[in-house]
Structures are given as C-alpha cells and as structure tokens.
Amino acid sequence: MDPVPLAVEGVGKRYGASVALAGVDLCVNAGSIVGLVGPNGSGKTTLLRSTAGLITIDEGAITVAGAPAGSGAARASIALVPDEPSGFDELTGAEFISLTHALWGVGDEARERSLILATAFGLGDRLEQRLGTLSRGLRRQASAVAALSLGAPLILVDEATATLDPEAVVVLGEALAARAARGCGVLLATQDLHFAGEVCDEIVLLHRGVVIDRGAPSALRARHSADSLEDVFLAALGDSRLRSRVRDAFRAL
Amino acid sequence: MRFELCRAVARCQARRLRAMAAAAPLPAALVVILVALAPLALVRIGCAVGTEIAAAGSSADVSTALVLGPVLAAAAAGAALAVSLPAREALGQQIAAGPCGDLAAVTASLLFPSLLAMLTLLPSLVSFCLAFAGELPGGRVAGVALALAVVSALPAGAVVAEGVQAAGRGQWARPLGVGVGVGAWVATGAAAGAAPLGMLAPVGRALAGSGPAWEGIAAAGSTAAGLGFLWIVLAASRPERRSPVRRRRSLGLAWRIPVPAxxxxxxxxxxxxxxxxxxxxxxxxxxxxxxxxxxxxxxxxxxxxxxxxxxxxxxxxxxxxxxxxxxxxxxxxxxxxxxxxxxxxxxxxxxxxxxxxxxxxxxxxxxxxxxxxxxxxxxxxxxxxxxxxxxxxxxxxxxxxxxxxxxxxxxxxxxxxxxxxxxxxxxxxxxxxxxxxxxxxxxxxxxxxxxxxxxxxxxxxxxxxx
Incomplete structure (x- = not known):
C-alpha cells in the first residue's frame, strides 16, 4: 500500500515572538483535496512552505509520502504551485516546464500531461514567451502546468485562485480534481471560499496558527447552520457581526 | 539534474546580459573594447610600477606588503560576493521545493558569473601581475603566484563572511571554526616569517626572489582550490535565517517621509x-x-x-x-x-x-x-x-x-x-x-x-x- 501523501502531526512554528503554527494536525489522503482556509497571516503559507521543505518547523513532524519533509525523497514527491512564481525570468514558459521535468526526472508522460494542461489553460503560444514578460496570472498558469504535469503524489497550491481569470480558475479546479482522481493528494491554500467549497473534499480552518474547525464543506455549513462558507468562516472566527460592525465604523469615512 | 540546473541558470544570465547589451549597445561595446584592451595597458602599468619598486623588491617586508594589499582587497570583494550569493530560494519557490540538492543550487548560481568574471578580470590581473613581477627579483613566474594569491583571497574572504553570516543567524559552530582557521592561517604565516600572509607566505618569498616560484604557485593554487571548495560547501549548508519577523525602527505613519530617508x-x-x-x-x-x-x-x-x-x-x-x-x-x-x-x-x-x-x-x-x-x-x-x-x-x-x-x-x-x-x-x-x-x-x-x-x-x- 502506498504511503499517505501528507501527514502533519503536532506541527509548530514560531517567527521570533509570533506563533505561526501551533499543534497543527492534518492528513491528506491519496485522491483527496484538502483546502486550507483562514485569515491573512493565519499560517496557511507557512504550513505549505514547511511541507515543501522551504522552511524548518520547530516542533511536530511532517511526512510526505512516507519521507520526512525536506528530505530528497519528500522533495521528489511534491509539486508546488507558489503564490508568486519567481526566478528564471529569462526562460520561456516551455523551457521552464522542461526544466521542471528534468529536475524531477519525469519522462514523456509528463510532457504529454503538460501539453494537455497548457491547451486547457489556453496558454498556447504564450509558452514561447519569457516568464518575466508574462502577466502574473499567466505566469501562475505556466507554473501550474509545470507542477501538475509532474505526476507527483502530493500537489501543493498556495493562494490557488489568486490572479487567475475565471476561466483559469475553472481549469485549475478541474485539473486538481483530475489529478486527485488519479490518486494524488492535493493541499491548497485559498481565500476563495466558493472555489474551496466547489473543489475541496475537506476544509481546514486555520486561525492564528491553530486549526479551529474542519470538515467537508456541507458538514461545515450544517454545523454552523450557515448558508455559505463565508458565513461559516465568520462564525468560526466569532465575528458574525463583521458587516454591520464595519458599516458603522465606515460612516466616519 | 545538476547540469540541467546549471544550464538553465546560465541561459538566464546570458539572456539577461544580452538584453542589457541590446538596451545600451554603445556603453556595452565600449566596456567590451576597454576590457579587451585593459590587459595591454596593464602590462605597461605593471612594468612601470614594478620598475619603481624593483630596488626594494628583495626586502621581505616589501614583498609581504605587495602581496597583502591586493589580497586584502580581494578578500573584501570575496566577502561582499559571499553575502550576495543568494540562498536556494532564489531559484524560486517552485524549483527550490524540488529534489535538486543545495550544492547543485550553489554551483548553478556561481558557474556563469564566475566564468564571466574570469573572462573580464583574469586577463587584466594576470597581465599586471606578470609585468609587475617581471621587474622584481622573483621574475615573471612569481607573477603567476601573485595572481593566484589574489584569486585565492576571494574564497578566503567569502569563508570569513559565511562565518559572520552564521553568527548573525545564531549558529556559533561555524564562526568558531572560521576563527580557528584564521588562527591556523596566522600561525602558518608566522612560522614562515609573514604572519598576515598565512599559507600565502611562499608567494611573498617568491616575489622577493628568496624562495622558488613554484612553491608560491603551489601554495596559492592549493589555497584557492581548498578555500573555494570550502566556501561552496559552507554556502550550500547555510543555516536558515532566524526569523523574518524582526523589530525594525519604523518610519511610522508620518505624513511626509523624505525621499532620501x-x-x-x-x-x-x-x-x-x-x-x-x-x-x-x-x-x-x-x-x-x-x-x-x-x-x-x-x-x-x-x-x-x-x-x-x-x-x-x-x-x-x-x-x-x-x-x-x-x-x-x-x-x-x-x-x-x-x-x-x-x-x-x-x-x-x-x-x-x-x-x-x-x-x-x-x-x-x-x-x-x-x-x-x-x-x-x-x-x-x-x-x-x-x-x-x-x-x-x-x-x-x-x-x-x-x-x-x-x-x-x-x-x-x-x-x-x-x-x-x-x-x-x-x-x-x-x-x-x-x-x-x-x-x-x-x-x-x-x-x-x-x-x-x-x-x-x-x-x-x-x-x-x-
């Protein structure tokens, strides 16, 4: 039996005096899509970066496909779509995708997957342009094509829908679902609650580095007697009266 | 994998320079022409400076100073180079999260700029050193040792900078190790009669003509290779930054912050x-x-x-x-x-x-x-x-x-x-x-x-x- 794509146990991380993560437990099974949702600064990106081995954690353990996060085996099992793709500005999108394939040591299957993904995103000729000349949204799409074509057991997507146009959001959602159907685990961080509700099998709500609620989107709505995930979000944060509160405050604007 | 990464980084650097040259063709052409001509001019300057110093060239103190000056300047440049060597994250999060090793990342970062620097600087350095040493008792061959000594000072400065950087990130084993290394350097030099030159002491003797030039070449060459390797290893295993969240003196929400500030x-x-x-x-x-x-x-x-x-x-x-x-x-x-x-x-x-x-x-x-x-x-x-x-x-x-x-x-x-x-x-x-x-x-x-x-x-x- 293949190991679980991602197991996070009691993870803690501090930046100086501020707590980024505290006792976070999480599991991403093969074929499932887990969404990390939370206010800005709640620790979503820190958790993704720790999982990717880009930063070390202070306590707990993160295991990626049976290997500790940051190890060579764990790195080889991860495909990351970062919030802000950077570096290699002078490579074309196609060259960047080829580089990723070479570094991960994947073969023709990955190339075929990248062609399918690029067509679906409508990148076409854009892949012949240098990354530095692409808009942020297009660059994220190229980054998604590179990552999702690898066929890695675990896919990490930071700020999944940020800067993407509505078409690209649809394509990304379908691509993640297709990869999950092939047995990949997906962990995504997003502020787009509609996207999270549509795509994720489980939503984990982070606040100040702590998991405050989790469950399937429908279960969360039912538990909080809420019509939308936005209401779930506000209720879980104990701020259901946010709208009326800021409306009052903004009268002074 | 390492080759692919090096090739991609080199391609990026080459395209960047090409775009730079295309954006400013005249200054770029002028720089290229002057860099190509520099070795010729430096031969003349080296001869002139060497002739001025030739009379005192056999003095041990003078030869030590002749090596120490450029070596210290190169060490300072090496330190600046080391602190500017980007960490693995410079590959971009997506590639940095991948399976390529830290050593591969550092090698890829260094390869193209090193080759470029060698192309631009080395001919000038070697021309000057050969012409300069040609007027001294040690002769032209000692100039090779002097050029190598300057090259070896770059990684020496870089190693010291890695120690300082590690201390700044709360890791003390590295600076201690570097401190011990500096002590060993001085002790080796003292034993050879030129404490500040350390393992490069034979270069000073070679310039003064009181020692064989090959000894200087061997000492400088092995120092350059050893310290270069050590720097790459240290750079590839840098400790993580302690915390990106630090208290800084804030400029605050002042209405007018002067542009210079x-x-x-x-x-x-x-x-x-x-x-x-x-x-x-x-x-x-x-x-x-x-x-x-x-x-x-x-x-x-x-x-x-x-x-x-x-x-x-x-x-x-x-x-x-x-x-x-x-x-x-x-x-x-x-x-x-x-x-x-x-x-x-x-x-x-x-x-x-x-x-x-x-x-x-x-x-x-x-x-x-x-x-x-x-x-x-x-x-x-x-x-x-x-x-x-x-x-x-x-x-x-x-x-x-x-x-x-x-x-x-x-x-x-x-x-x-x-x-x-x-x-x-x-x-x-x-x-x-x-x-x-x-x-x-x-x-x-x-x-x-x-x-x-x-x-x-x-x-x-x-x-x-x-």
Missing part, C-alpha cells in the same frame, strides 16, 4: 548590503592594523584601509538602482520630479559607499597619519567607485530575486571598473599634460563619471517604466 531605509534594510558593509569594515580595519603593525609609513595604512573597505561598501551603490526599479511605479507616479529621485538614489549610493570608508579611514589616519593628498585620492576613488557601481547596478540590476542575479551584477561591476580605470588612465594624464592642475582633472573625471551614473540610472528606470 525612504531610499536609504530600503538600501540599509537589505541583509546583503548590511553584511557586505560589516565585512568591508572588518577587512578594512584588519588592513589598517596589519599595515600599522608592519610599520608601514603614512599614508600606507590609511590608503590600504580605505581602498579595502570601498570594495565592500560599494554594494549599496550597486543595489540602489535595483531597489528603485522594484518600486518604479511608486517613484514614477509620485509628485516628486524624476531628476530629484534619480539624484537622491545617486546620493544614497554615494553616502552608503563613503560612510564605511570614512569610519575605517579616520581610524587608520588617527593611528598612522594621512596627508591631504591621500585624502583627496581616497575621495576621488570613493566617488569613482560609487559611480561605477551605480552604472553597473543600472546595467545589470541587483534584484531581490533571481538566481545569481547579484553575482552577475558583481561581474558587470568588475567589467565596468576595469573599463573605467583604463579610460581614466588614458584621459587623466593627457589632461594633466595640457596644463590642467591635478584637482581640476579629478573634478572633471568625477563629474564625467557622476553624469554617466545619473544618465544610466535615468535610462534604466525609464525603460522599466515603459
């Missing part, structure tokens, strides 16, 4: 700029101490301290255009006039280069004395150095991201410095022979360089805005 804050808050300045101060102070301890006459310690410090302190001037370019949309859309923003950037770079030099040079002058003429010389060198760094930083932006970008900026700085030195060396004597007094020539040369720096800043920022 904002630009200065952006420059001095960069870790690479601050560490380069720390390294520059350290190597400059060591240079002054060694020169004083060796009984060098004034203004020797002052000049050595000032020029060594400058090689690290110019990083601020090198970085300033990249910093402005990152936020060009804000600068350009602000009600401040563009000329005033460009002038501010130049002043910030100049002050950033001058302050560390002033600190170290003042201490050296207090300890050993300095003449007005030496002070004038240092002032001209600081202005010229800041201008050259600003031009290089405008041509090859010192960005906050992009693998090996800062190293490429360094390589371009080296090329522009060689070209500017040659140009100044050709023009200044002719102006003097026309009857212009020395200070007037200095003002003209500095004025020309400052104008070129302002022009290149403006050109770069306007092209970014478009």
């Amino acid at each position: 904002a630009v200065s804050s952006l420059v001095v808050r960069r870790d690479d700029v601050r560490l380069a300045n720390v390294a520059a101060l350290g190597f400059g102070a060591v240079g002054a101490l060694v020169a004083v301890a060796a009984g060098a006459e004034a203004p020797g310690p002052f000049l050595l301290a000032a020029t060594t410090t400058l090689l690290g302190s110019v990083v601020g001037a090198l970085a300033v255009c990249g910093i402005l370019s990152t936020g060009y949309w804000m600068w350009w859309s602000s009600p401040h006039g563009r000329p005033s923003i460009i002038a501010t950037a130049w002043y910030v770079g100049l002050v950033g280069a001058a302050v560390p030099v002033a600190i170290v040079a003042a201490v050296a002058a207090a300890g050993s004395g300095a003449s007005w003429r030496a002070l004038e010389f240092v002032a001209v060198v600081v202005v010229a150095g800041a201008a050259v760094a600003t031009i290089a930083g405008s041509l090859a932006l010192w960005r906050g991201e992009g693998v090996g970008d800062q190293l490429s900026s360094f390589a371009v700085f080296a090329a522009v410095a060689v070209a500017a030195s040659l140009l100044m060396g050709l023009v200044a004597p002719r102006l003097t022979s026309l009857g212009l007094p020395g200070p007037a020539v200095a003002v003209l040369v500095c004025g020309a360089l400052i104008s070129a720096a302002l022009l290149s800043l403006r050109r770069r920022l306007e092209s970014d805005a478009q």
Whole structure:
C-alpha cells in the first residue's frame, strides 16, 4: 500500500515572538483535496512552505509520502504551485516546464500531461514567451502546468485562485480534481471560499496558527447552520457581526 | 539534474546580459573594447610600477606588503560576493521545493558569473601581475603566484563572511571554526616569517626572489582550490535565517517621509548590503592594523584601509538602482520630479559607499597619519567607485530575486571598473599634460563619471517604466 501523501502531526512554528503554527494536525489522503482556509497571516503559507521543505518547523513532524519533509525523497514527491512564481525570468514558459521535468526526472508522460494542461489553460503560444514578460496570472498558469504535469503524489497550491481569470480558475479546479482522481493528494491554500467549497473534499480552518474547525464543506455549513462558507468562516472566527460592525465604523469615512 | 540546473541558470544570465547589451549597445561595446584592451595597458602599468619598486623588491617586508594589499582587497570583494550569493530560494519557490540538492543550487548560481568574471578580470590581473613581477627579483613566474594569491583571497574572504553570516543567524559552530582557521592561517604565516600572509607566505618569498616560484604557485593554487571548495560547501549548508519577523525602527505613519530617508531605509534594510558593509569594515580595519603593525609609513595604512573597505561598501551603490526599479511605479507616479529621485538614489549610493570608508579611514589616519593628498585620492576613488557601481547596478540590476542575479551584477561591476580605470588612465594624464592642475582633472573625471551614473540610472528606470 502506498504511503499517505501528507501527514502533519503536532506541527509548530514560531517567527521570533509570533506563533505561526501551533499543534497543527492534518492528513491528506491519496485522491483527496484538502483546502486550507483562514485569515491573512493565519499560517496557511507557512504550513505549505514547511511541507515543501522551504522552511524548518520547530516542533511536530511532517511526512510526505512516507519521507520526512525536506528530505530528497519528500522533495521528489511534491509539486508546488507558489503564490508568486519567481526566478528564471529569462526562460520561456516551455523551457521552464522542461526544466521542471528534468529536475524531477519525469519522462514523456509528463510532457504529454503538460501539453494537455497548457491547451486547457489556453496558454498556447504564450509558452514561447519569457516568464518575466508574462502577466502574473499567466505566469501562475505556466507554473501550474509545470507542477501538475509532474505526476507527483502530493500537489501543493498556495493562494490557488489568486490572479487567475475565471476561466483559469475553472481549469485549475478541474485539473486538481483530475489529478486527485488519479490518486494524488492535493493541499491548497485559498481565500476563495466558493472555489474551496466547489473543489475541496475537506476544509481546514486555520486561525492564528491553530486549526479551529474542519470538515467537508456541507458538514461545515450544517454545523454552523450557515448558508455559505463565508458565513461559516465568520462564525468560526466569532465575528458574525463583521458587516454591520464595519458599516458603522465606515460612516466616519 | 545538476547540469540541467546549471544550464538553465546560465541561459538566464546570458539572456539577461544580452538584453542589457541590446538596451545600451554603445556603453556595452565600449566596456567590451576597454576590457579587451585593459590587459595591454596593464602590462605597461605593471612594468612601470614594478620598475619603481624593483630596488626594494628583495626586502621581505616589501614583498609581504605587495602581496597583502591586493589580497586584502580581494578578500573584501570575496566577502561582499559571499553575502550576495543568494540562498536556494532564489531559484524560486517552485524549483527550490524540488529534489535538486543545495550544492547543485550553489554551483548553478556561481558557474556563469564566475566564468564571466574570469573572462573580464583574469586577463587584466594576470597581465599586471606578470609585468609587475617581471621587474622584481622573483621574475615573471612569481607573477603567476601573485595572481593566484589574489584569486585565492576571494574564497578566503567569502569563508570569513559565511562565518559572520552564521553568527548573525545564531549558529556559533561555524564562526568558531572560521576563527580557528584564521588562527591556523596566522600561525602558518608566522612560522614562515609573514604572519598576515598565512599559507600565502611562499608567494611573498617568491616575489622577493628568496624562495622558488613554484612553491608560491603551489601554495596559492592549493589555497584557492581548498578555500573555494570550502566556501561552496559552507554556502550550500547555510543555516536558515532566524526569523523574518524582526523589530525594525519604523518610519511610522508620518505624513511626509523624505525621499532620501525612504531610499536609504530600503538600501540599509537589505541583509546583503548590511553584511557586505560589516565585512568591508572588518577587512578594512584588519588592513589598517596589519599595515600599522608592519610599520608601514603614512599614508600606507590609511590608503590600504580605505581602498579595502570601498570594495565592500560599494554594494549599496550597486543595489540602489535595483531597489528603485522594484518600486518604479511608486517613484514614477509620485509628485516628486524624476531628476530629484534619480539624484537622491545617486546620493544614497554615494553616502552608503563613503560612510564605511570614512569610519575605517579616520581610524587608520588617527593611528598612522594621512596627508591631504591621500585624502583627496581616497575621495576621488570613493566617488569613482560609487559611480561605477551605480552604472553597473543600472546595467545589470541587483534584484531581490533571481538566481545569481547579484553575482552577475558583481561581474558587470568588475567589467565596468576595469573599463573605467583604463579610460581614466588614458584621459587623466593627457589632461594633466595640457596644463590642467591635478584637482581640476579629478573634478572633471568625477563629474564625467557622476553624469554617466545619473544618465544610466535615468535610462534604466525609464525603460522599466515603459
């Protein structure tokens, strides 16, 4: 039996005096899509970066496909779509995708997957342009094509829908679902609650580095007697009266 | 995998330089021509300097000083180079999260800029050293040892900088190890009769003709290889930054933050700029101490301290255009006039280069004395150095991201410095022979360089805005 794509146990991380993560437990099974949702600064990106081995954690353990996060085996099992793709500005999108394939040591299957993904995103000729000349949204799409074509057991997507146009959001959602159907685990961080509700099998709500609620989107709505995930979000944060509160405050604007 | 990464990084760097040359074809062509001509000019200069010193060349103290001066300057440059070597994250999060090793990442970052620097600097260095040593008792072969000694000082400075960086990140094993290494260096040198030269002591003997040249070549070559390898290993296993969340003195929500204060804050808050300045101060102070301890006459310690410090302190001037370019949309859309923003950037770079030099040079002058003429010389060198760094930083932006970008900026700085030195060396004597007094020539040369720096800043920022 293949190991679980991602197991996070009691993870803690501090930046100086501020707590980024505290006792976070999480599991991403093969074929499932887990969404990390939370206010800005709640620790979503820190958790993704720790999982990717880009930063070390202070306590707990993160295991990626049976290997500790940051190890060579764990790195080889991860495909990351970062919030802000950077570096290699002078490579074309196609060259960047080829580089990723070479570094991960994947073969023709990955190339075929990248062609399918690029067509679906409508990148076409854009892949012949240098990354530095692409808009942020297009660059994220190229980054998604590179990552999702690898066929890695675990896919990490930071700020999944940020800067993407509505078409690209649809394509990304379908691509993640297709990869999950092939047995990949997906962990995504997003502020787009509609996207999270549509795509994720489980939503984990982070606040100040702590998991405050989790469950399937429908279960969360039912538990909080809420019509939308936005209401779930506000209720879980104990701020259901946010709208009326800021409306009052903004009268002074 | 390593090859693929190296190839991709080299391709990025080559395309970046090509775009740079395409954007400013005339300056690029001028730099290339001057860099190509520099070795020829340096042969003449080396012969002239060597002839001046030849009479005292067999003295052990003189030969030690002849090696120590360029070695310290190269060490300061090496330290600045080390702090500007980007971490693995410069590959971009997506690739950095991948299975390529840290050693591969460092090798890929270093490869192209190293080759570029070798192409631009090495011919000039070797030409000068061969011609210079040819007039000394050791002969031309000792010049090879001298050139290798200068090359070996780059990783030596870089290793020390890695130790300082590790200490700054709360890891003490590394600085302790580096400290022990420095102690062993001094002990080895002391045993050979030239403590500051350490393992490079045979180079001094080779220059003086009191030892075989091959010993100097072997010592410098093995030091360069050993320290180079050590630096790459240390750079590949740097400890993580302690915390990105730090208490900084905030500029606050003041209604009006003066533009110079904002630009200065952006420059001095960069870790690479601050560490380069720390390294520059350290190597400059060591240079002054060694020169004083060796009984060098004034203004020797002052000049050595000032020029060594400058090689690290110019990083601020090198970085300033990249910093402005990152936020060009804000600068350009602000009600401040563009000329005033460009002038501010130049002043910030100049002050950033001058302050560390002033600190170290003042201490050296207090300890050993300095003449007005030496002070004038240092002032001209600081202005010229800041201008050259600003031009290089405008041509090859010192960005906050992009693998090996800062190293490429360094390589371009080296090329522009060689070209500017040659140009100044050709023009200044002719102006003097026309009857212009020395200070007037200095003002003209500095004025020309400052104008070129302002022009290149403006050109770069306007092209970014478009």
